[in-house]
Amino acid sequence: MKFNQKKILVALTSLYVGFASAQNTTKLKVGLMLPYSGTYASLGNAIENGFQLYVKEQGGKIGGREIELVKVDDESEPSKATDNINKLIKRDNVDLVVGSVHSGVAMAMAKVAKDTGTLLIVPNAGADAITGPMCAKNIYRTSFTNxxxxxxxxxxxxxxxxxxxxxxxxxxxxxxxxxxxxxxxxxxxxxxxxxxxxxxxxxxxxxxxxxxxxxxxxxxxxxxxxxxxxxxxxxxxxxxxxxxxxxxxxxxxxxxxxxxxxxxxxxxxxxxxHYADGLNNKRDAAFRLAYVKAYKMQPDVYAVQGYDAAQLLAIGLNATKGDVSKKAEFEDAILKAKIDSPRGTITISKSHNPIQDIYLREVVGKENKFKSVASKSLADPARGCNL
CATH class of the missing domain: 3.40.50.2300 (Response regulator)
Structure with a gap:
């Protein structure tokens, strides 16, 4: 029996391309490691709400992949953080992790993420070291440094x-x-x-x-x-x-x-x-309206940070066609992006921390009303980061 090597090669190539395409359309498993109990419970819920809102606005998909959330209550307990994130990575086989609020918890998460190469997006914890001495190609933050x-x-x-x-x-x-x-x-x-x-x-x-x-x-x-x-x-x-x-x-x-x-x-x-009531930009107005409609409450800075965590993920995944393993392409897209956040336009620094306006706010009734820009496009010094 004679084999046409060219036809076989074409068939195998088509099979591989089809398989790769199928792989990228499988669900993207996102580990949400946030506080759902204790002092910071309301913060964790707001972050998840913001993240979920952006995903819903994209029709439930980011980078062409349906999102599946795997949630863990980190209890704002640093001593449990390493075990919790390892369970998400090794037991639940998540593609990436989003978390957390408590800086001590996030520091432990960042170490595991750096050691394993797992994509980590920090939607709150401001520990300077995360985008300082512990900075890594696979670690991003959508909030602030302390x-x-x-x-x-x-x-x-x-x-x-x-x-x-x-x-x-x-x-x-x-x-x-x-x-x-x-x-x-x-x-x-x-x-x-x-x-x-x-x-x-x-x-x-x-x-x-x-x-x-x-x-x-x-x-x-x-x-x-x-x-x-x-x-x-x-x-x-x-x-x-x-x-x-x-x-x-x-x-x-x-x-x-x-x-x-x-x-x-x-x-x-x-x-x-980096957020205030009364910013009066179109993105914030639309975000607040959608948030109130979805959750029957006003959003706060934590909701914004969760929303932008999903938005940052989408920028990277859209550039890599849903493939989180393409770290260089993922990073390149994010570093070039101007992110249209409810807080105002932000960019991401080389250390993977937001460069953003910091606002002076005054409490008036139940609002943190915008008063002025305290510091324009403030970048963290990222001391110790060698990216």
């Missing part, structure tokens, strides 16, 4: 004539790095940090700290808390009467997603963040 809003508020406080500040935060990476960013911006412009107060995470017993602040009488206080902790601190600060004589400043996490619970205690507070 340095960014802190630095911008430090500059603003100094410009507002504040000379002496006490800082207060949970004693963990996010809080300490936020304070470090504030200190850099504040001291660079002539300010002085008189005390740096901390409390263990997630402790919300603040009375002794408030007593110390009252006795020291600084010009202002810079505080980093989020979620339920932010609600308690702002309410306790007001209940102690400190907000009448000592302005309370902070990054936007102090008031984002918390104003309903904080009530009048937060009114008039100034914060800095």
């Amino acid at each position: 340095w960014q809003p802190g630095f911008a508020m430090g500059e603003q406080a100094a410009k507002n004539g504040i000379k002496k500040v006490i800082t207060v935060t949970w004693k963990y990476a996010a809080g300490e790095e936020s304070v470090k960013g504030f200190k850099e911006g504040f001291e660079k412009n002539g300010g002085t940090i008189s005390k740096e107060l901390t409390v263990p995470f997630p402790n919300v017993e603040f009375q002794s700290l408030l007593t110390e602040i009252a006795a020291a009488k600084p010009d202002a206080v810079y505080a980093f808390f989020a979620g339920a902790g932010a609600v308690k601190f702002v309410k306790d600060y007001a209940a102690a009467g400190l907000n009448r004589s000592i302005p309370l400043y902070g990054p936007g996490f102090l008031t984002d997603g918390t104003l309903e619970a904080q009530g009048a205690a937060a009114n008039g507070m100034l914060t800095t963040l």
